[in-house]
Amino acid sequence: MGEYAVHRLVAVHQQLDEAEPGYVLVAGDSQAELQSPSERICGAPIVNIGVSGATAAVYAGMLPELEFPVRASAAILTIGTNDLIGKKNPLAPDVADRFGQEVGSIVARLKTVSDRVVVTAVPPLGRALADEFEAKAVAAYSERIEALCARIGCLYADPFSELRDGDTGFGRPGVNRNGLHLTRYRPVLRNLAATLCPHAASAP
Template sequence: MLGWLARRLRRRRFLRICRERIAMRIPQIRRDLAAAPPGFAWIVGDSHAEFLCAHPLGSRPVVNAGIGGISTGGYAERLPQLLPVQRAGVAVLVTGSNDLSVRGRPLSPEAVARFEAAATSLVRGLRDHADRVVVLALPPMDPVPGQERELAAVEDYSTRLARIAAAHGCAFADPFSDLREGRGGLARPGALSDGVHLADYGAAAREVATLLG
């Protein structure tokens, strides 16, 4: 009983932090997009997008449009509020890590359908406002007590993203491949700082930089 209560309280706290983060980031991103010049690099997604932007990403001006804690559906709902004034040269999408809670049964037909619909909406929206769109694979994860994420969905959702990207004439890339422990979504030892985020985003950022052109 106490374990269930502790998990519920952690979940509530996580959702509260996510709501606060979203509310803080939206006006920041809107300001940055309004000031971005034509041809800029538009990095869209969750906290992985935010952390990638903490490293050099080539010579293009970059807008960090990452929102920590946001789900694919949550970003798809808010994308109409987060569109650039000038057309982007390239958009990079990294999403899906916040859709993997075991509570949401991410591999169920219903959850998969929701994820694919939201990801498709995002890819279409980015494509309408960028010359090129690159969709990234989900980074690997570690099993962490209390977080209860479905590791098998990492590879499954990445495969689905690759199909969606191809269907819409967009590129797909996996800058996290060196961090994977074989197949199945598991990270190699030492690759992550907390079970979800990379210990060092530098190498992945260098790979992303090569995709921006």
């Protein structure tokens, strides 16, 4: 575990200790951490336990260290961006299989703290990262997540669909701020609210 993750877990523990009943848990890598905890989803407060830089394996290893004094009304997981680095050969069958296994471990843990677990598709990449990341793995890993949820009982959602440049794995122009992260995260939360509470007037 990196130094940043160690310090980040201090804040995560604090948020969990002060969580209000009915909160929505936001979990995963930086794509999750960048969701503002000041936002609400479906009228519920957010507890953000995202950790920037985490791969699926790293995050699966971190979750057992966390305690959840209060159950979440829902848990949303976004993971996979850091698993797409080209030198990791993410499209190799054994590597992709391990990714699926690690995501399955994360979901199993989240299901112990919430009856509703949503796992998102992998967000699109910026074209500036074409030489460093394997863009084709965005769709491949998202499909694995969808199949996993169908098999083990989580809800799959793609709140990034309108941001994608077709099936290239890249975002449309202006979608990515630095190649890796999105320019705006609030619309993503709005799309997730449509999945969690499609009839709620309080959806952001």
